Amino acid sequence: MTADIEIRNVSKHFGAMTVLDDLSLSIKAREFIVFLGPSGCGKSTLLRMIAGLETVDTGEIAINNERIDHLPPGKRGIAMVFQSYALYPHMSVRDNMAFGLENIGMPRDVIDARIKESARILEMEHLLERKPGQLSGGQRQRVAIGRAIVKEPKAFLFDEPLSNLDAALRTRTRIELAQLHQRLQSTMIFVTHDQVEAMTLADRIVVMNNRKIEQIGSPMEIYDRPATKFVAGFVGAPAMNFVEATLDRSSRNATARFADGVSVQTEIASGQTSDGKYTFGIRSEDVGIVPVGQGNADGVVDVLERLGERTLVYARLGDGQQIVGSDAGNSRVAVGDKVGLAFDGRKSHLFGETGRAWHAGEV
């Protein structure tokens, strides 16, 4: 079973504080949607409103064109996996999974069959008689997902479900979740502040900040064509390099000029831009490390991060601005070296004072 979810002009206030402000979003059936944003941006509140754990102040939420925002959580046909898993500690895994089905009066044989099937999918048949306290973090996570699966919900909601796992287990569970989505073909909404989880899992990412949606798009759209400076800075590790710049719009494509005289020829049409202050943005992989004098600017290496397949080079420009560039995995650059930085204008971005973005190659 799967469902379209429609969120229309939804707002939420806690006392005088606005948590979500006139927010609209369409989620297609079978889509894996990730709400991504920093703490306090309202992403968990939005998820909890879909679940029915928070009321909707204004606006409406519909599943398959039926309004559900007035329904109690149990009547919405959705299942949720909590950050803390929220397994019932005194019940066995089997009872945890059966509880929701017993509450709707499902016959025992159907419940048993569903539990068996879910346990098989999640490879946890051997855990059914254990209590949550006897399980590892990863196993608890699995049970929490199993408890959601048995309900055969219209949509799955995940509230930062990987944040309590260690790094290795988090990666493995991430892959398993992606496989589970492929297998179940259900609508899934996943809340996280981890952009790697968002990039790897999502069909579409909803980037949220400050009570609003900043951008909705596929992971690569979000990465390559961030709609705002916030999105550009939030998605991607290390964060995109930002430098204050003015524009020389005398030729067909605009040239960004930094305060210390460095200039970068972009592939952003001058005609698209206007006069005023801009922020030039470029990702670390688009800043090459070259011999001194051969790039757009020279800098002194502050820090090196060797990631194996590449080396991140943190270099400081003459005016103190730090730029992160990328060099080969076996880079011979050392801390304190002077290096040239070659900005790839074809991959550059410009952000206006309102945060609006222009990207190289846009017509």
Next chain:
Amino acid sequence: MRAPTISIKGRAFGDRVLLALVILLSLVMVAPVLWVIGLSLKENAELMANPNSVFQAPYTLKNYINTIGTSSVFVWVRNSIIVSGGLTLGTLILSSLAGYGFARLNFPGRNVLFVIVLFGLAVPEQAVLVARHQIFSMLNFHNTYHGLILPGLSASFGVFLMTQYFKAIPKELDEAAMLDNASRFRTFWKVLLPLTVPAQATLGIFTFLGAWNDYLWPLISATKKDMYTLTVGMASTQTNFAQSEGIGFLMAQAVFAGAPILIVYLFFQKYIVTAVSGAAVR
């Protein structure tokens, strides 16, 4: 190799001193009980002639046979079981419901009401005794089981303990139950209440022991002999029968009186230890 040996020896010596102290303290605690049992097995005339005869044979079960035949101790034990059991059950039910309400429900005046409940902790029983006696007298509640049980049900400590315990249970469990289509009562009954068993055990044990040992209110409320609780009954026996019926007979009654509480202790030993040590609160 030498240092650890000294350390182990040192520790062994410390352990022995501790053990000796524990044995000594245990003897201090157990000696009166053994004395009571000893006295209950002796003829009164023999004890009157020589108080130290408790340590010498012959021993007899005559006092126990007399107790079974003539004493009201069984009635008093029954009354105490009904009063303590009823009070414990009532307190657990009311405190759990109130605790859940204070911890989980939003209702007008909740905080004020909770402060009033806490205030109940500060009011000594003696302060309300006269008023309560008058009210119960008007209601004809004296010399009834509910007259003995009702006052104890206003258990501020129980409400406070259960409120804190419910507050400590993550709200995600309520939310998970809501998503699992459970009603509020089913969430309370099937999800939250089972998690409060340690607190229930603590509260239940303290309430039961408190009610079992309570003397003041039963002394006022139960004036008829067949409504006496054990404490009141035993006290009346000491005054009236100690000389005539004999100390051995009195002690046999005491042994009977102590038996139920000993059984309670044997059953709930684990919980009592954690309750007294405070470990069960979390």
